[in-house]
Amino acid sequence: MTGFRAQAEYLRLYQLHCERYDRGLKIISAVSSSASIGAWAIWNTLSWVWGAIIAASQVLTAVKPYLPFEQRLKATGELASKFERLFLQFESTWHDVAEGNISDKQINEKLTKLNQLATDAFESCIKSPLPLKQSLRERAAAIATEYFINIYT
Numbered sequence: 001m002t003g004f005r006a007q008a009e010y011l012r013l014y015q016l017h018c019e020r021y022d023r024g025l026k027i028i029s030a031v032s033s034s035a036s037i038g039a040w041a042i043w044n045t046l047s048w049v050w051g052a053i054i055a056a057s058q059v060l061t062a063v064k065p066y067l068p069f070e071q072r073l074k075a076t077g078e079l080a081s082k083f084e085r086l087f088l089q090f091e092s093t094w095h096d097v098a099e100g101n102i103s104d105k106q107i108n109e110k111l112t113k114l115n116q117l118a119t120d121a122f123e124s125c126i127k128s129p130l131p132l133k134q135s136l137r138e139r140a141a142a143i144a145t146e147y148f149i150n151i152y153t
Contacts, residue, residue, distance in 0.1 A: 001090050002144055004118070008087050009147075010140035011080035017136060018073040025064055033057040072130065079125035086118055 032053050064070075093110045096102045102110070 001087075001094050002148060004083070004087055004090050005147055006137075006141045006144035007118075008080060008083040009143045010137055011076050011083055013136040013140055013143075014130060014133065015073060015076040015080055017133065018069045018076060022069040022073055025060065025067070025069070029057045029060050029064070033061075068128075071127075075125045075127070076130070079121060082121040082125065083118065086114060086121065089117075090114055 035053075093102075093107070093114065096110075097107055
């Protein structure tokens with residue numbers, strides 16, 4: 001259950017990471033293009049600089065659809081939401097186990113079903129592998145540990 005909580009947190013952090021990159025690229029493109037046109041009109045002496053900045057922002061705009069951040073942002077957002085709902089089911093199952101309400105066979109069946117749902121969710125959302133971000137993984141593990149300390153101790 002701890003590992004699953006960490007996975008859900010990792011996906012949420014990865015979504016935020018992609019969101020920052022995507023937003024940053026959009027802002028850089030908009031500001032550089034708009035500011036360069038204005039600067040070019042005011043300072044004609046460095047027109048080649050402004051023209052180069054405009055060209056670079058146009059290249060960024062043309063290349064942006066092929067960069068993975070927007071697709072990963074959508075995929076990780078959807079998957080993080082699914083994993084959060086699955087975690088609630090994991091937690092409910094854990095409570096049943098802790099209270100002795102279900103047999104070992106039922107525990108195995110529920111865990112198998114939940115793991116299959118997690119695999120299905122991952123496969124339905126993620127079409128290409130996500131690069132591992134070790135710093136996000138470490139933060140996700142720390143957040144998950146803090147969650148369990150706060151809730152269960």
